[in-house]
Amino acid sequence: MTKPRSTSRPRPATITDVARGARVSVASVSRVVNGHANVLPATRARIARVIEQLRYVPNTAARSLIRQQTHSIGVLLPDLYGGFFSELIRGIDGAARDHKLQLLLSSSHGDAHEIAAAMRALVADVPTVFMNSRVTGRPALAIDNYGGARAMVRHLIGRGHRTITHIAGPADNFDAHERERGYRDELAAALPRVKPVVVRGDFSEAAGYAAGRTLASGKRRPAAVFAANDGMAIGCLAAFDSLGLAVPRDLAVTGFDDIPLAAYVRPPLTTMRVPIVELGRGAVSQLVTAITTPTPTRTLTPPLAPTLIVRESCGIHNSVEGHDAGGHDASQPQHGISRPRNRKPRTP
Amino acid sequence: MTKPRSTSRPRPATITDVARGARVSVASVSRVVNGHANVLPATRARIARVIEQLRYVPNTAARSLIRQQTHSIGVLLPDLYGGFFSELIRGIDGAARDHKLQLLLSSSHGDAHEIAAAMRALVADVPTVFMNSRVTGRPALAIDNYGGARAMVRHLIGRGHRTITHIAGPADNFDAHERERGYRDELAAALPRVKPVVVRGDFSEAAGYAAGRTLASGKRRPAAVFAANDGMAIGCLAAFDSLGLAVPRDLAVTGFDDIPLAAYVRPPLTTMRVPIVELGRGAVSQLVTAITTPTPTRTLTPPLAPTLIVRESCGIHNSVEGHDAGGHDASQPQHGISRPRNRKPRTP
DNA sequence: CTGAAAGCGCTTACAG
DNA sequence: CTGAAAGCGCTTACAG
Numbered sequence: 001m002t003k004p005r006s007t008s009r010p011r012p013a014t015i016t017d018v019a020r021g022a023r024v025s026v027a028s029v030s031r032v033v034n035g036h037a038n039v040l041p042a043t044r045a046r047i048a049r050v051i052e053q054l055r056y057v058p059n060t061a062a063r064s065l066i067r068q069q070t071h072s073i074g075v076l077l078p079d080l081y082g083g084f085f086s087e088l089i090r091g092i093d094g095a096a097r098d099h100k101l102q103l104l105l106s107s108s109h110g111d112a113h114e115i116a117a118a119m120r121a122l123v124a125d126v127p128t129v130f131m132n133s134r135v136t137g138r139p140a141l142a143i144d145n146y147g148g149a150r151a152m153v154r155h156l157i158g159r160g161h162r163t164i165t166h167i168a169g170p171a172d173n174f175d176a177h178e179r180e181r182g183y184r185d186e187l188a189a190a191l192p193r194v195k196p197v198v199v200r201g202d203f204s205e206a207a208g209y210a211a212g213r214t215l216a217s218g219k220r221r222p223a224a225v226f227a228a229n230d231g232m233a234i235g236c237l238a239a240f241d242s243l244g245l246a247v248p249r250d251l252a253v254t255g256f257d258d259i260p261l262a263a264y265v266r267p268p269l270t271t272m273r274v275p276i277v278e279l280g281r282g283a284v285s286q287l288v289t290a291i292t293t294p295t296p297t298r299t300l301t302p303p304l305a306p307t308l309i310v311r312e313s314c315g316i317h318n319s320v321e322g323h324d325a326g327g328h329d330a331s332q333p334q335h336g337i338s339r340p341r342n343r344k345p346r347t348p
Numbered sequence: 349m350t351k352p353r354s355t356s357r358p359r360p361a362t363i364t365d366v367a368r369g370a371r372v373s374v375a376s377v378s379r380v381v382n383g384h385a386n387v388l389p390a391t392r393a394r395i396a397r398v399i400e401q402l403r404y405v406p407n408t409a410a411r412s413l414i415r416q417q418t419h420s421i422g423v424l425l426p427d428l429y430g431g432f433f434s435e436l437i438r439g440i441d442g443a444a445r446d447h448k449l450q451l452l453l454s455s456s457h458g459d460a461h462e463i464a465a466a467m468r469a470l471v472a473d474v475p476t477v478f479m480n481s482r483v484t485g486r487p488a489l490a491i492d493n494y495g496g497a498r499a500m501v502r503h504l505i506g507r508g509h510r511t512i513t514h515i516a517g518p519a520d521n522f523d524a525h526e527r528e529r530g531y532r533d534e535l536a537a538a539l540p541r542v543k544p545v546v547v548r549g550d551f552s553e554a555a556g557y558a559a560g561r562t563l564a565s566g567k568r569r570p571a572a573v574f575a576a577n578d579g580m581a582i583g584c585l586a587a588f589d590s591l592g593l594a595v596p597r598d599l600a601v602t603g604f605d606d607i608p609l610a611a612y613v614r615p616p617l618t619t620m621r622v623p624i625v626e627l628g629r630g631a632v633s634q635l636v637t638a639i640t641t642p643t644p645t646r647t648l649t650p651p652l653a654p655t656l657i658v659r660e661s662c663g664i665h666n667s668v669e670g671h672d673a674g675g676h677d678a679s680q681p682q683h684g685i686s687r688p689r690n691r692k693p694r695t696p
Numbered sequence: 697c698t699g700a701a702a703g704c705g706c707t708t709a710c711a712g
Numbered sequence: 713c714t715g716a717a718a719g720c721g722c723t724t725a726c727a728g
Contacts, residue, residue: 010473012473055468055471059413060409060412060418061409061410061412061413061418062409062413064408064409065407065409065410065413070408070409072452080434080437080438080441081434081438081608082434082608083431083434085434086428086429086430086431086433086434089428089437089453090428090429090455093428093453093454093455094457096454097454097455097457102452102454103452103453103454104420104450104451104452104453105437105441105451105452105453106441106444106445106450106451107438107441107445109442109445120403123403125358125360205608205609205611205612209612234609234612234613235612237612237614238611238612238613238614238616241614260429260430260553261553261582261609263553263586264553264557264582264583264585264586265582265586265613265614266585266586266589266613266614268586
């Protein structure tokens with residue numbers, strides 16, 4: 001954002017200024033700026049000097065206009081809160097960087113206008129890729145939320161839990177809906193006699209905390225609580241602890257997503273690992289493909305299957321001879337399985 | 349990113365297409381697009397219809413070029429991992445939205461080129477605001493990391509702890525440096541006989557975990573551990589738990605930042621609250637000021653003071669008659685003090 | 697190797 | 713109220 005007219009800030013040098021300074025045409029300046037070969041070394045040097053002197057930087061808008069490409073991608077997320085989106089953005093950022101694409105980030109905050117605009121992009125022929133969305137027939141990337149939820153419930157049942165309560169996500173959220181559906185279906189299939197109990201949350205730790213307090217004080221405390229995401233599971237863990245209930249001794253708690261913190265919470269959280277960073281990277285790849293592909297292909301990638309990560313909150317203690325019936329991956333922080341790989345955070 | 353030439357994707361409608369379709373000049377189209385008054389209702393309606401038909405959307409690059417403003421701001425962060433940056437981005441996004449600014453996000457990944465480019469922006473007269481940086485004499489926004497660290501050490505000493513170990517952040521990080529300096533100075537001032545013990549971390553949970561394991565098995569276990577950020581404090585908590593050590597009974601642990609999860613971890617983490625979201629918002633405000641102000645003002649905002657949040661990890665139990673000697677804020681999840689306000693996460 | 701010129705898609709005085 | 717035209721800062725055939 002620049003407003004040279006309304007301020008006394010000096011107007012940035014343009015290609016014309018450089019051309020004048022080096023006594024050449026703008027065409028030559030453009031050539032050296034873009035690293036074309038056909039410029040005499042002497043001319044090139046002269047131009048380079050002026051560029052440096054004037055601190056010339058090509059105007060991005062002009063370039064985008066003439067080249068018909070902005071080298072940027074837009075990312076519209078419903079929200080920016082929490083470990084899930086944080087990791088997703090990391091993945092997207094990394095891929096954007098690899099492709100030398102600028103990242104335009106914004107969150108819809110549930111704003112109807114913004115969402116409508118995004119939907120319009122769908123019908124206008126703007127390259128788009130949806131993630132975990134109801135929209136079909138378009139490039140999209142999805143997590144098998146339904147299958148993951150079923151697997152989690154199956155695991156809990158396998159561990160001997162009979163009464164399993166589900167803390168669901170927001171009613172209008174597609175991921176939340178699919179996870180809840182998986183919970184209901186698996187429960188109905190495996191334990192036809194026990195009926196599902198669902199308490200509605202909103203994916204926040206606070207919601208999980210509130211749900212946990214309610215469940216613990218209810219007349220019939222469940223044997224296990226399956227939260228629709230790790231944030232709520234962590235809130236739930238905190239609630240039980242605050243009430244003097246021990247997890248997993250008194251009841252089990254599991255989550256979904258496997259955010260980085262899931263392994264560091266006490267007890268370590270059993271959860272379904274969603275390859276979040278890869279999801280972000282994959283979305284960018286698909287977008288790049290959609291952009292560069294002549295005819296929009298309708299290759300629909302199959303949903304990514306989450307994997308069960310058995311830690312301690314579900315009632316399994318990771319002893320040396322861990323006895324996980326399902327043979328699933330059991331990770332502990334010190335094994336580094338859940339810690340970010342190859343990264344050195346720079347944040348306070 | 350669009351490459352109409354190299355693909356068979358239909359070229360988006362331009363203002364010329366609309367003008368032709370409505371049998372008017374491009375000037376008139378521009379007028380209705382920009383909501384100018386001087387267009388006859390009939391003409392306006394005709395143009396509007398064509399705009400709709402053609403799904404015309406003004407080309408952003410062309411607009412930016414002619415208006416000399418891009419309506420966007422760039423945010424360069426060293427990293428994108430964890431609760432701190434997550435909240436910071438939320439704050440920045442919210443403010444950008446309020447100012448109707450597009451957010452260009454990227455992380456330097458420690459890339460020297462990228463950082464050098466940012467530094468060059470400093471000397472070129474591009475409006476810039478630095479956050480928690482060594483750079484001085486420019487619009488900047490900072491946290492009083494030094495003072496915060498001193499306050500935390502003072503609190504720990506007040507609670508009776510004598511041997512306090514500091515888990516520091518990365519050696520080349522300014523925040524980390526200031527926090528460590530605060531730790532050393534306060535310790536030297538209050539307890540001249542005990543010498544500081546610092547173990548180096550990198551702000552990740554994994555680093556905190558590793559440090560915790562080391563400290564616990566060392567010959568002289570400290571009475572308290574003050575981690576330079578919440579992530580490491582949480583890792584440390586996990587390490588102690590895995591070793592059968594109870595916090596705060598066996599030793600105290602405190603963090604810095606007060607990320608959203610700090611209140612939900614067990615035991616709830618005592619920490620220095622940094623107004624992260626406000627920091628992000630403030631940076632955007634300052635930037636907007638820098639952009640719109642005729643002559644760059646050198647008003648340097650004083651550093652924001654973090655506030656001590658006493659929870660349980662430091663040895664204070666929040667009983668009904670909480671006996672916090674310092675009279676500090678004690679928060680618990682159910683009081684909502686640490687839960688995000690007015691937000692409904694949409695993330696799984 | 698170098699330059700004059702057209703043109704990318706818009707906005708905005710300036711006339712009428 | 714409406715349009716012709718200039719111009720924002722670039723890139724790229726096209727000549728020479």
